[in-house]
Structure formats: C-alpha cells, structure tokens
Amino acid sequence: MVFDQRRYEEDVIKPMRSQKGPLTDDDLLRRYAIEPGLTDAAELKQHLRKLRTYWNQTASLPTGLGQVCKRLMAADEDLKKRPDARLEDPAWWAGVRTAKANRARQAVGDLANELKDAFGSLGSVTRTQVNGVAKQYPQLDPADIDAAVRQAGLRVLDVVDLPESSGLDxxxxxxxxxxxxxxxxxxxxxxxxxxxxxxxxxxxxxxxxxxxxxxxxxxxxxxxxxxxxxxxxxxxxxxxxxxxxxxxxGVGAGADLRVVALYQVVEALLxxxxxxxxxxxxxxxxxxxxxxxxxxxxxxxxxxxxxxxGSSGAVAIRDMLASGQLRAAQGALGGLAATDPERAGIVAEIAQLEAKLATLLNDAEQALRDRREDEAERLILAARRIAEDDEAVQMRYARLPMPPARDVRVVVAGTVVQLDWQPPASAMSDIRYRVVRRLDADPGGPQDGTKVGETGDTSLTDSRPPVGRDLHYAVFASGNGGAVWSRSATGTARLVPEVADATVRPGTDRITLTWQAHPDVAEVRVRRTEGRPPRGTGDGVGIPAGRDTLVDRQLREGVEYFYGLVAVYHDDQRREVLSRMTVVSGSPQAEARPLGNLQVEPVRRRGTSVQVRLTWPADAGTVRVRYAPGPPAWDFGAVVTPAEAARYGRELPGLPEVYGRECVLEADVPAGPQLYVPFTTGPSGLVVGRPVHGGHAEPVRALQTRRTGERVTVTWVWPEEAGVAEVLWERPDAPTETRRVTRAAYVDGDGCVLVVGAAGGTVSVRAITAGPAGEARSDAVTQAVSGRAIEVRYSIRRPSGFKERYSRQRDLEIVTDQDCADLDLAVVVAPGPVMPLAVLPEIVAERFAGLAPRRGVPMPLSFTVPKTAKPYWIRVFATRPDNVTVIDPPIAELKVS
Structure with missing residues (x-):
C-alpha cells in the first residue's frame, strides 16, 4: 500500500492547522493514515517509516504544515512510550479501530438524544443547527452525524433565500x-x-x-x-x-406575484x-x-x-430615510404629530441629510472639473442613496460622464488590428464603447475620425485598417443607456502585413513558392541563400517573383535553399514601407514511397488519453502521422495535397527521434479505437501509407466479487462507451477460462457468474470498445477470489410490539459457520424493483465494523431504514475479510413493497 503524500496533506495535515485541544486516540487512525487493508506487518512497518520521514522533512518548513508535523512528531514519541502501544502490530491497530467504532456508536446515540430533546417537537432541524450541536462531538465524522440525525427522527432542512422586498413600489x-x-x-x-x-x-x-x-x-x-x-x-x-x-x-413593472405572496408571509412571521x-x-x-x-x-x-x-408613523419615516426617500420622508413629516417623541430626532436627521446631500453634489462638480470622473460618480451615487426620489439628483446622474476605459492595448494580428481594454472604474450598467480611428493624431472626441464600431464587450477588431500608416485609436465609454461619452483612452499601431501562407513545393528539378499578399501590396521581393536563412533584405540572390508565386529552376540536387519574402507598401508620401521577412526553405526531392511498416504500441493510460509509441524506418524520408476513428478515403500509395490530408483526423503532435535505424514518436491521443495513417512528403504531394489500428479503452471500475457457495458473482461499473467485457478466470486447479460478456447479458444475468473450486482463483476484466477503426481493449482490472469461505447467514425483522408497526428500526441477526474476527458488514437500502448487487456509498444505510461472531452463536444487531419510496430492498454485504460468503434470507425479508 503506497503512502499518498498529497492525499495525506489534504485529509489530515491541512485540517489540523485550525484544530485546538490535545490529540486523542479517536484520531489515531487518521493521524497515522492506517487504512483497513493495511494488515501485513512488513507493509505496516514500511508505511510508518515513510510517514515519519515525511513528518521529519516537513517539520523544518516555516509554514503551518511544518507546525502540524512538529506536533505529530511529539505525539508519536509520547505514544511509543505507552506500554500498551504496539504501533508495528496490525492486530493492535485492529483493536484501535474496534474501540473507536464502539465509542463512535455511543457518541452517535448521545448526539441523537440531544437533537431529539432540542428539536423533536418541530420534527425538523437545519444543517447549521445540526453542526452547532455536533461541535460537542469532534470524534464524529459527517456520516456519523447524519446517522445521529436519522436516529433522532428529524428531517434536515436546507434553508432558502427569502425575499427582502415585495418587488412592488x-x-x-x-x-x-x-x-x-x-x-x-x-x-x-x-x-x-x-x-x-x-x-x-x-x-x-x-x-x-x-x-x-x-x-x-x-x-x-x-x-x-x-x-x-x-x-x-x-x-x-x-x-x-x-x-x-x-x-x-406591479406586474406590469416587473413584479412576481409569487414573490409578493412570499414576502407577505415573511412579513407576518417577522x-x-x-x-x-x-x-x-x-x-x-x-x-x-x-x-x-x-x-x-x-x-x-x-x-x-x-x-x-415594522410599524407606522415615525418608524415609516425612518424607513423612508434608510431607503433613500428623503423627499418622501419630508412630505410624510407633516403627518407626524407634533407631540410625537421622535419628531425632533427625525427633523434633525433630515437636516443633517440635506446638508450632506449639498456637500456631496458640490464635491461631485469639483471632481468633474478635475477630471476625476470615478470620484464624481462615487459622490453622485452617495447622493442618490440619500435622495433617490430627488429629480435634480437623478438628472445629475443621467448626465454624469463615465471614467475612461483603462489599459487600452492595440495589437496588429495579420491584416487586422485587435483592440482590447479594461472596463472603467464605474458602477454604471449597460456600458457601451465606441472606437474611433484617425491617421494623423489622436481623436479628440467620439465624432472625430473614422468610427470603427460600437460594442458592449471590452474588445473590438478593426478589420480594414489602412496599410503602412500610423493609426491612432481612441476608446470612448458611455453607461446607463445615455449619450454622454467619457474622455478618450488611446493607443497606436502601424499595419505592415507580412506575406501569409507561404508554401514550398519541391520537385525533382524545381522549387515552387506560393503565398498570400495583402491587396494593398506594391510588390513582393524574394532573396535566396544556400544552407542558411537570409540575414537581411540585401542578403543573398534576388529572385524575380510575381504577386503571389515564384518558380526557381536554378538549383542543385542535395542543397537546401532558403527564401526570404518581404512585402513592399507605399505610405501617403509614396515612400516604401517594408514588412518583416518571412523565411521558408526547401530542396529538390526524389519521388517519395508510401510507408507500409508503421508500428503502433500503447504505452500507458493517462485519464481519458493514452500514450502511444510509433516507430518506422529512419530512411523512409519525412513522415507525418495522422489519426482518426475511421479509415481514410484514399488507397495505399495515393498522392494527396497537404490541405486534403488535413481534413483527415488530427496530426500526431511532437517530433520523432532517431534511434539507430528507427524513428520513434511518442504522444498522447484520446482513448478508444484509432487508425494511424502515415503520410510521406514528396515533391508532388503527400503519399498515403498503410493504416495501422491501435486503441486503448477506458477500464472497468468498482470490480467486486460476491461468493455464494461454489459460485462467485463478478460485478463492475461499465465505461460509458464499452459494450463488451473480456473476463479471464485463472484457477490453480483448473484450466484458464476466457469468456466475453455483453452489456445486455450482464444486465440480464445480474453480473458474471463463475464456478470456484477449493483453491480459489484470480479474475481479470478488460473493457472492449468497438468503432470504425476496430476494437480497443483496456488495461485489466484484477481481483483475487479466496478458496475457502466463511458463511454468514442473516435475518431481518421488524421489532415486536404494536407500537413498533410503523417504526423504521430493524433487528438484524447474523450467524456464522466458523469463528470470525474483524468482520465488517454493510447494510444497503436500495429503492426500485432491482435487487442491489454491490455496495455503493449512496445506498449504504448502516455499517458494522470489527465484529467477532462465534460459530453457530447468533449475534443481534440493529439499524434504522432511511426514508425512501417503496418498493425498496434491504440487503447485507460483507466488506471484510475477503473470504466471507453472505447467504441471503428469503426474498420476502429483503424486498419491501
């Protein structure tokens, strides 16, 4: 069992940073990361060594994790001094687990009694209330707390957000x-x-x-x-x-009748x-x-x-003041009796708010004169919170210019100019932006220059900017659906597009170059060098070129030629403006041969992808490999263009490495069947090689075996895309058995049933997916089946007595045919007509750990059935040890209709 450092930090170390109080035995299993399956003494000793090494290394860090590890090391030293502590003995840890389970059961009962005493009259409790009471029981985990709630017979309520207003005026x-x-x-x-x-x-x-x-x-x-x-x-x-x-x-103004009714109920309850x-x-x-x-x-x-x-009179006026209705409050003041004891205080409060309102408006005007629009907006919003019903305040807000946009960025991208910016520091809604362009200077206003566009986003693309000119851009902002524009936020750029899509097509005696040039280009100049790229616009030999093509015949076989392409434009003074150089290369090539011996091997699975290794001869030339679920449309040896090849699947990423006489390429691809097609580069195009199938499916999950007498039922969770599973059954006393199980046969037969001999065996399951490219197999998931089983029989009964006829309490009695130590049982309650075949966390109603029944001696247990719709099944599973066979009682005891 491998010590998982990351999981240990998340589950143990980090939560302990805020834990107060002494460390207790209830926390031993978690502190030492002792899992139920850690029963081998040698593995336990190695686990403790790795754990203490981690503590020692982390304790030197000046962090909260280091402090926790120091605390754990000190507690470890104290524990080793205790005469009863046998940390390297699996049996001692089993006793710790049993003692903790017994204490937890007692604590669950105590918590259930407290919850029932406090909330039993209501019949329900909120999650916050449960957690508040459960703080007194730190040894309980969330599952124990939920069990206490069920034992108390309470329904947990998840609180909802209630309306704070009716939505009406x-x-x-x-x-x-x-x-x-x-x-x-x-x-x-x-x-x-x-x-x-x-x-x-x-x-x-x-x-x-x-x-x-x-x-x-x-x-x-x-x-x-x-x-x-x-x-x-x-x-x-x-x-x-x-x-x-x-x-x-009210409905015409947007009010919701359900919200109005709910608010009335809330108001009455308050x-x-x-x-x-x-x-x-x-x-x-x-x-x-x-x-x-x-x-x-x-x-x-x-x-x-x-x-x-609430109430009326003075309270209503104060409510108006608190909600920003200063003018309404002044009007309502006339209806307040002069003898009201709160009148003087309200008059003084209104006077203070009037003075504060005047100050805010004056300061806002000064902030606008100082070009501090964000401060002016803050002051006007503060004035609105005082007197939202004041028309003068509303008018000032409607005429308030926004702060300018921030961090304008202007980037040339090919033949377009992309602008993006940050929103203004403003609380206004419905912000619109206008982008304007000028050639000679920054635009002075939203009408000064060429309007590029308006948008509600914080980016815009100028799709037809002039070429070879200095471009000045300005962004203006306007909010609240108004027509008042902010000051400008500016940026500049110069568009000099390079040639695009430059393509080299080598032949046996020529090299053909093609490219795309901007419509405003004056000419394209090409310089050629041998064995290295051109160092500048004057380096190498000039080659006559057309507007978008060039054919070079002055070549020698085996020489690599480099071509530098520069686009030439003219500005408004007819001066030349040169683009950056685009460099491509090529050499005369012999005709390519199709690759017929590509090899594909899956290496390992990584989540939803698979790492594959491809190999081919190193003397095959330049090879690209593309993959897709289905076969290509071309035959072996066909010649296609790069554009045609690009329409088939996806190209395998990465560059191949040469090892002796082989090229090796490793890459990650999606799991599932794939066809890998090699394309060899030749002077006349790409030559299609022989497709090779390869695939790796997602493995099955939650493989479980349930033994009943001489038979074992194997169950698993199917991957979504798999329709067939291959089951390999290996027994030391019989020949190996292999069978294929379809998903339909699995469902109809409640799993896969195998015959078990006295020596047991090992079952392996692989998922198989099928597609146009063929079948793909997953890694095998393996489970050992013990040979000699302990039989556990059980019965389920409702408690006797007239008062218990509607109780959800159930009595469980188990009997074993042999003595058994550390028996763990899980009771599942599964709704629906289908009998549960496995232990799934969402249907577990109760767990019993560390049981030690004696041969032939009945052991009584009890559990509570959670609330669930009929019909439902109650069934018992043994989760530990592995050599336990559970014998079910009659169906009448299991199925509740």
Missing part, C-alpha cells in the same frame, strides 16, 4: 395591505383564489396538491379583474378591485417573532396563512435572525 405595497385588510384576505393568494380550501406551497413554486390548474400568474390576475369588473358593486368588491389593480400595475413566539408557534402561524407544513417549516427555518416586523 413601497406606497403601492402599503395600499395593497390596506385593501387586503378591508376584504379579509391575509395574502394575495386568497385574493386571487378566494375559494381555496387546501394548503399551498410557495417557496419553490406556487402549487396546490390535487389542484394543478391553479396558478399565481398574470393570466389568473386578468381573469379575477374581469370577474370583478362584471360583478355587482359592493364595498367589499370595490376593495377587491382596488387590490387587483394595484397588483396589475411581526409574530416580535411578540417573542417560538418557532413551533411561528410554523402554526404560517400554516394558518394557508401554507403546507413542509413550506411552513422551511420558511421559519430560513427567517433572518434578529429581524422583526
């Missing part, structure tokens, strides 16, 4: 509350569904069990308005009409909390408002702590 919401009070509707749910007599859900969506046609939407609102408009007039009806019209206006009602009574308040029990519990658990409901 404040005045409209207050008017709506008054109208609902007049018509006797506690929320808008009863307003829109006056005949509703069933609980409704509201948190995730508005639903009524058994009434799927009921909605809380605009269509329902329109129907209720139409009904109210045609009904006979009455005071109650006039109140309903007014409430419905208020909702219609007001009740102000009367010091406990959560159980708050849940009752919510159900009286019409909510389902589940939604009521969830909303009460999610209520923000420390908040209670």
């Amino acid at each position: 404040r005045a409209a919401y207050r008017a709506l509350a008054q109208r609902l009070h007049e018509v006797g509707a506690p929320t808008i749910v009863q307003l829109l569904h006056p005949d509703l007599n069933r609980p409704y859900a509201l948190v995730q969506a508005f639903t009524v069990n058994g009434r799927p046609e009921l909605r809380l939407d605009e269509a329902t609102l329109k129907t209720r308005i139409k009904e109210a408009d045609t009904a006979a007039d009455s005071p109650i009806l006039r109140g309903r009409r007014a409430a419905l019209r208020l909702l219609q206006t 007001e009740s909390r102000g009367d010091n009602l406990v959560d159980a009574f708050l849940i009752r308040v919510a159900t009286r408002l019409g909510l389902t029990q589940e939604d009521a519990e969830l909303i009460v658990a999610s209520l923000p702590s420390g908040r209670t409901g």
Whole structure:
C-alpha cells in the first residue's frame, strides 16, 4: 500500500492547522493514515517509516504544515512510550479501530438524544443547527452525524433565500395591505383564489396538491379583474378591485406575484417573532396563512435572525430615510404629530441629510472639473442613496460622464488590428464603447475620425485598417443607456502585413513558392541563400517573383535553399514601407514511397488519453502521422495535397527521434479505437501509407466479487462507451477460462457468474470498445477470489410490539459457520424493483465494523431504514475479510413493497 503524500496533506495535515485541544486516540487512525487493508506487518512497518520521514522533512518548513508535523512528531514519541502501544502490530491497530467504532456508536446515540430533546417537537432541524450541536462531538465524522440525525427522527432542512422586498413600489405595497385588510384576505393568494380550501406551497413554486390548474400568474390576475369588473358593486368588491389593480400595475413593472405572496408571509412571521413566539408557534402561524407544513417549516427555518416586523408613523419615516426617500420622508413629516417623541430626532436627521446631500453634489462638480470622473460618480451615487426620489439628483446622474476605459492595448494580428481594454472604474450598467480611428493624431472626441464600431464587450477588431500608416485609436465609454461619452483612452499601431501562407513545393528539378499578399501590396521581393536563412533584405540572390508565386529552376540536387519574402507598401508620401521577412526553405526531392511498416504500441493510460509509441524506418524520408476513428478515403500509395490530408483526423503532435535505424514518436491521443495513417512528403504531394489500428479503452471500475457457495458473482461499473467485457478466470486447479460478456447479458444475468473450486482463483476484466477503426481493449482490472469461505447467514425483522408497526428500526441477526474476527458488514437500502448487487456509498444505510461472531452463536444487531419510496430492498454485504460468503434470507425479508 503506497503512502499518498498529497492525499495525506489534504485529509489530515491541512485540517489540523485550525484544530485546538490535545490529540486523542479517536484520531489515531487518521493521524497515522492506517487504512483497513493495511494488515501485513512488513507493509505496516514500511508505511510508518515513510510517514515519519515525511513528518521529519516537513517539520523544518516555516509554514503551518511544518507546525502540524512538529506536533505529530511529539505525539508519536509520547505514544511509543505507552506500554500498551504496539504501533508495528496490525492486530493492535485492529483493536484501535474496534474501540473507536464502539465509542463512535455511543457518541452517535448521545448526539441523537440531544437533537431529539432540542428539536423533536418541530420534527425538523437545519444543517447549521445540526453542526452547532455536533461541535460537542469532534470524534464524529459527517456520516456519523447524519446517522445521529436519522436516529433522532428529524428531517434536515436546507434553508432558502427569502425575499427582502415585495418587488412592488413601497406606497403601492402599503395600499395593497390596506385593501387586503378591508376584504379579509391575509395574502394575495386568497385574493386571487378566494375559494381555496387546501394548503399551498410557495417557496419553490406556487402549487396546490390535487389542484394543478391553479396558478399565481398574470393570466389568473386578468381573469379575477374581469370577474370583478362584471360583478355587482359592493364595498367589499370595490376593495377587491382596488387590490387587483394595484397588483396589475406591479406586474406590469416587473413584479412576481409569487414573490409578493412570499414576502407577505415573511412579513407576518417577522411581526409574530416580535411578540417573542417560538418557532413551533411561528410554523402554526404560517400554516394558518394557508401554507403546507413542509413550506411552513422551511420558511421559519430560513427567517433572518434578529429581524422583526415594522410599524407606522415615525418608524415609516425612518424607513423612508434608510431607503433613500428623503423627499418622501419630508412630505410624510407633516403627518407626524407634533407631540410625537421622535419628531425632533427625525427633523434633525433630515437636516443633517440635506446638508450632506449639498456637500456631496458640490464635491461631485469639483471632481468633474478635475477630471476625476470615478470620484464624481462615487459622490453622485452617495447622493442618490440619500435622495433617490430627488429629480435634480437623478438628472445629475443621467448626465454624469463615465471614467475612461483603462489599459487600452492595440495589437496588429495579420491584416487586422485587435483592440482590447479594461472596463472603467464605474458602477454604471449597460456600458457601451465606441472606437474611433484617425491617421494623423489622436481623436479628440467620439465624432472625430473614422468610427470603427460600437460594442458592449471590452474588445473590438478593426478589420480594414489602412496599410503602412500610423493609426491612432481612441476608446470612448458611455453607461446607463445615455449619450454622454467619457474622455478618450488611446493607443497606436502601424499595419505592415507580412506575406501569409507561404508554401514550398519541391520537385525533382524545381522549387515552387506560393503565398498570400495583402491587396494593398506594391510588390513582393524574394532573396535566396544556400544552407542558411537570409540575414537581411540585401542578403543573398534576388529572385524575380510575381504577386503571389515564384518558380526557381536554378538549383542543385542535395542543397537546401532558403527564401526570404518581404512585402513592399507605399505610405501617403509614396515612400516604401517594408514588412518583416518571412523565411521558408526547401530542396529538390526524389519521388517519395508510401510507408507500409508503421508500428503502433500503447504505452500507458493517462485519464481519458493514452500514450502511444510509433516507430518506422529512419530512411523512409519525412513522415507525418495522422489519426482518426475511421479509415481514410484514399488507397495505399495515393498522392494527396497537404490541405486534403488535413481534413483527415488530427496530426500526431511532437517530433520523432532517431534511434539507430528507427524513428520513434511518442504522444498522447484520446482513448478508444484509432487508425494511424502515415503520410510521406514528396515533391508532388503527400503519399498515403498503410493504416495501422491501435486503441486503448477506458477500464472497468468498482470490480467486486460476491461468493455464494461454489459460485462467485463478478460485478463492475461499465465505461460509458464499452459494450463488451473480456473476463479471464485463472484457477490453480483448473484450466484458464476466457469468456466475453455483453452489456445486455450482464444486465440480464445480474453480473458474471463463475464456478470456484477449493483453491480459489484470480479474475481479470478488460473493457472492449468497438468503432470504425476496430476494437480497443483496456488495461485489466484484477481481483483475487479466496478458496475457502466463511458463511454468514442473516435475518431481518421488524421489532415486536404494536407500537413498533410503523417504526423504521430493524433487528438484524447474523450467524456464522466458523469463528470470525474483524468482520465488517454493510447494510444497503436500495429503492426500485432491482435487487442491489454491490455496495455503493449512496445506498449504504448502516455499517458494522470489527465484529467477532462465534460459530453457530447468533449475534443481534440493529439499524434504522432511511426514508425512501417503496418498493425498496434491504440487503447485507460483507466488506471484510475477503473470504466471507453472505447467504441471503428469503426474498420476502429483503424486498419491501
């Protein structure tokens, strides 16, 4: 068993940096990274040596990890002095594991009792509350804590975000509350569904069990308005009409009716909390408002702590001031009684806010004069937070210029110019950018020059810039959908495109060059040198060239020729502007032969890719290899162009290395069947070689064996693309057996069943995928099957007694045909009609570790069935040791319908 340093640091060292208090025996297994399978004394001794070496090396580091390792080394020295400590004895560690499991079971029961005492009356608890109580039991891991919650019979609630506002205008919401009070509707749910007599859900969506046609939407609102408009007039009806019209206006402004109703419920609960009602009574308040029990519990658990409901009068005015409604507060002040004890304080607060507002506006004007737009924006936003209902403040904000864009970068990319920048230091939304170009100087404004474009992104491409000229770019920004542009942010560039796509086509007596030139090019000059690249525009021999092609016949066989290509442009004064030189090379070539002996070998798998090694003769010439799942469209020996070859699959990356008479190329390719096609470079094109198949499939996962008498059932998790598995069954007392299992046969037969003799054996499974390129096999996954098995029989019963008829508690009794030490069992509860075949973490209901049953002596155990829909299966598996066979009871005890 290899010591995994990275995993140890993540699981043990880093969490211990914040751990306080002494180290205890409950933490021994984790501190020493003792896994259940570490039962060999020699492996245990080597593991401890590597662990202590890591502690010693890390303790010298001046980091938190070093401090933890020093602490672990000191605890290790203390532990070695204890007379009962036998650190190099696997049996001692097994005893530590058993003792820890026993203590954990006791702690789980204690935690369950505390949770039940505190929250049993509610029947539910939040995850935060669970974690708060569980802090008193640091020895418990998350699985133990979850078991305690289940044992306490509680439902864990994940709190949700509740709305902090209704989405309606404040005045409209207050008017709506008054109208609902007049018509006797506690929320808008009863307003829109006056005949509703069933609980409704509201948190995730508005639903009524058994009434799927009921909605809380605009269509329902329109129907209720139409009904109210045609009904006979009455005071109650006039109140309903007014409430419905208020909702219609709010929905038109973007309000969500479900959010409005949920906010009304939250507001009512907060007001009740102000009367010091406990959560159980708050849940009752919510159900009286019409909510389902589940939604009521969830909303009460999610209520923000420390908040209670509001009131009117002075509180309403202070609420206006807090929400930036200074002018509305000044208007409401007239309705506050002169004898109100809070009036003087409110008058003073309004005066202070008026003075602060004037200062902010004056400072903002000065910041604009100083070209500090970001500071001006900050000051205006602060003024809006004081008086959002002041038209003068809103006007100043609408006319506020943004700060300029930052870090403008101008880059020439081929024949275009790419610009990118950072957004302004601004809180404005809907930012638009305009890019302008001038040839002689920086643009002075958003209209000064050629408009390149407008965008909401922070990048733009000038696709048709002038060539050979100094280009001056400016970026202007505007926000909030306004027409006020910022100051400019500038950058410059000069576009002198090189020739592109230069291609060399060697022949037996000539070299042909082709390239692409910019439409504005005046000419392309070519210089030729032998054996080395040209050192500049005057080096070498000038070769006459056309606008996009050249044919050179002045050549000698075996010589490599270099060609330097320079594009020439003219500026506005007809002066020459030269591009950078593009250099290509080639030499006359003999006709190429197709490669027919390419070899492909998979080396190792790396996640979803495979490293392959390709070899071919070193005298085959210049060879490229491309790969694809299917065969190419050309026959062996066909000649294709590079562009045609590029349409087949992908080229193998990397450069080959020469070892003696062979070229070797190693590269990573996707797993699965692939065809590798070599292309030999020749003067007339690429010559297609013989395709070679190679592939490596993803291996199976979670290989498990379950022995029943003389048979063993082999199960595994299939890779997604595999449809066939090859099973190799090797036994010392019988010939090796090989069989192929299809995915359909595996499902129909509940796995692969093999016959086991007295000596056991080894089973190996390889996944096989098939595609146009053929089959690909994975690495083998191997599992040993012991020869002599210990039989464990079990029975599952519900506790006796009339009161236990609905209990989720179950009594489990096991009997073994031999004495057994350190027996680990897993109880799985799997929903659905199919019997579970393996232990998967998501269906494990209970684990029992370190059991020591005696031959023929029943051992009673118990566990709790988690809440799950019927039908479901209850089944017991042995997870340790390997030579245990579990005999199932009748199906009637396993399947619950």
